[in-house]
Amino acid sequence: MTPSVRSLGLWWRARWPGLCLCGVVAMAATLVATQYGGPRLLYALLIGLALNFLAADGRLRPGLDLCSRTLLRAGVALLGLRITAQQVVALGWQTAVLAMVALASTIGVGCWLARRLRRPLEEGLIAGAAVGICGASAALAVASVLPPTRDNERFTLLTVVGVTLLSTLAMVLFPVLARLAGLGPVQSGVFLGAAIHDVAQVVAAGHLLSGAGATAAADTAVIVKLFRVVALVPVVLLVAMVWSRRASATDTDGAPNEVPLVPGFLLVFVVFVLANTSGWVPATWASMAGDASRHLLVVAIAAVGVKTQPLDLLTLGWAPAAMLVLDTAWIAGVALGGAWWL
Secondary structure: OOHHHHHHHHHHHHHHHHHHHHHHHHHHHHHHHHHHOOOHHHHHHHHHHHOHHHHHOOOOHHHHHHHHHHHHHHHHHHHHHHOOHHHHHHOHHHHHHHHHHHHHHHHHHHHHHHHHOOOOHHHHHHHHHHHHHHOHHHHHHHHOOOOOOHHHHHHHHHHHHHHHHHHHHHHHHHHHHHHHOOOOHHHHHHHHHHHOOOHHHHHHHHHHOOEOOEOHHHHHHHHHHHHHHHOHHHHHHHHHHHHOOOOOOEOOOOOEOOOOOOOHHHHHHHHHHHHHHHOOOOHHHHHHHHHHHHHHHHHHHHHHHHHOOHHHHHHHOHHHHHHHHHHHHHHHHHHHHHHHHO
């Protein structure tokens, strides 16, 4: 057996237990959805949350990480094969303006809250960017160009925990809020895409409002979310100019931690959108990609549920937690009002 084959076998063996757990949760969610109706993603999340005590088993961690990161990103990237540039243009400039207003105002509110709560301005920027742009990735990217102090590092890690929990909560509550507000599929997609923090949760929330053959809410949510994600680069560059320095994000031990400004799977998503727009992708392939994406997302959300510890939010303390919650409430209000107006 060659070293490369042996290494591959060890890699797969380490991830197999966690992958099997997520697969079982996904199958259970599919069975419940088939028998009783309802969204598979929500069932997968709830079953995963009920099993979150298993995350403490180190044997499951590599497989859970594979599902919640790699498979999730693959699922999101495959969504690009069912979206075209014409759909993006059809949303109109008003939707792009709404997404940018929600983003910019949330960062501004974060800075204002930091001052009111007597917290460092850096914390307001990190929290505002995490909520306003794309969750944990934005928090790490913005922190990478701020002074690498111990306090900033600690707050960044706490923000990653808090924004992930709030994004998961928003994934469940915001679709309900969209229904209560009487929003149509496209309006709901605009609201979800402009308000929810992480890309994965935006996709999941959009699917909660989508049915077989009716994916307007999910597709619109992903497109609007892309407007916000693309803004990450200019925001990080602007923050870097203000602080007059660039620095690598660091972990708790001070080791380098490179954070891409634009995640690679989103670049793949854009490439798939362009390929689909050009007509290079057969309709059957696009349909198969959509089915594969949904299956991967169910497995990924199951992993997210197992890994989520709701009590971790208590470790933030009241002031940082208040900033994240109020930023989330602000962007939800702006996005809901804008979607209703559109």
